[in-house]
Amino acid sequence: MSTRAWQDDAIREALRLYFIMGSNNCLPGVDPVQVLSEAIRGGVSLFQFREKGSGALVGDARVELAWRLRELCREHRIPFIVNDDVELALEVDADGVHVGQEDEAASTVRRLIGDAKLLGVSAYDEREAETAIRCGADYLGIGPLFSTRTKEDAKDASGLDVLTQMRELGMRIPIVGIGGITDGNAAEVIRAGADGISLISAISLAQDPFAASNRLRQVVDAAFAGMD
Numbered sequence: 334m335s336t337r338a339w340q341d342d343a344i345r346e347a348l349r350l351y352f353i354m355g356s357n358n359c360l361p362g363v364d365p366v367q368v369l370s371e372a373i374r375g376g377v378s379l380f381q382f383r384e385k386g387s388g389a390l391v392g393d394a395r396v397e398l399a400w401r402l403r404e405l406c407r408e409h410r411i412p413f414i415v416n417d418d419v420e421l422a423l424e425v426d427a428d429g430v431h432v433g434q435e436d437e438a439a440s441t442v443r444r445l446i447g448d449a450k451l452l453g454v455s456a457y458d459e460r461e462a463e464t465a466i467r468c469g470a471d472y473l474g475i476g477p478l479f480s481t482r483t484k485e486d487a488k489d490a491s492g493l494d495v496l497t498q499m500r501e502l503g504m505r506i507p508i509v510g511i512g513g514i515t516d517g518n519a520a521e522v523i524r525a526g527a528d529g530i531s532l533i534s535a536i537s538l539a540q541d542p543f544a545a546s547n548r549l550r551q552v553v554d555a556a557f558a559g560m561d
């Protein structure tokens with residue numbers, strides 16, 4: 334029997350609108366705490382702190398921002414995930430960690446964080462997905478599905494067939510799509526088999542993060558309602 338604290342249905346619900354952000358993803362002069370606050374008000378269901386890449390905060394400033402965003406999520410009962418950095422996740426008592434293929438091995442991360450925290454793993458194709466599941470992933474981030482300018486070292490866009498094929502192969506693990514997702518293609522991602530959408534720029538660079546996340550949440554919820 335699994336000793337994991339998170340049930341798949343609760344994970345699927347949390348994945349619906351998964352916002353990822355670091356301070357360098359925001360418009361110049363815009364406070365990331367304000368962006369996340371507005372995004373949560375608009376319907377974000379899960380948040381990942383991803384402070385990396387050019388212009389990212391480092392050292393104490395990075396940890397300080399993690400704490401502020403972590404507290405905001407706790408206040409609103411939104412799970413808080415840390416990208417890449419297990420030590421930081423443990424320090425701020427995050428709800429989980431997300432790692433990719435170039436990061437610390439998923440099996441090691443699972444051992445370090447235990448069964449009470451969520452483990453998200455990125456996968457580009459079915460083979461990486463199968464390995465991630467064997468290594469203890471609670472959910473998969475599949476992508477980039479569409480082309481993205483946000484991640485400097487992103488692979489080429491895969492398109493949506495990878496999602497359809499994973500479901501056809503019988504993979505039932507909670508899945509979130511990532512990469513170039515907007516309100517114009519979000520419904521297709523859900524219809525292809527994802528439990529939710531994860532995105533950065535469609536919210537972090539929006540003039541109105543509340544309106545952007547509200548619209549995205551409506552598109553996702555409508556796509557699920559249309560599949561009933």
Ligand SMILES: Cc1ncc(COP(=O)(O)OP(=O)(O)O)c(N)n1
Pocket residue numbers: 351353381383416417431432433434435436453454455456473474475484509511531
């Ligand atoms: C939900 C989600 N899916 C995929 C990723 C990408 O992870 P990774 O490939 O490790 O790349 P970085 O984000 O670390 O640059 C993600 N962060 N979140």
Ligand SMILES: Cc1ncsc1CCOP(=O)(O)O
Pocket residue numbers: 476477480481482483484487511512513514531532533534535
């Ligand atoms: C972190 C990450 N992993 C694959 S694509 C990507 C960036 C997603 O950003 P955007 O939603 O702005 O395309």
Ligand SMILES: [Mg+2]
Pocket residue numbers: 416417431432433434436
């Ligand atoms: Mg990573």
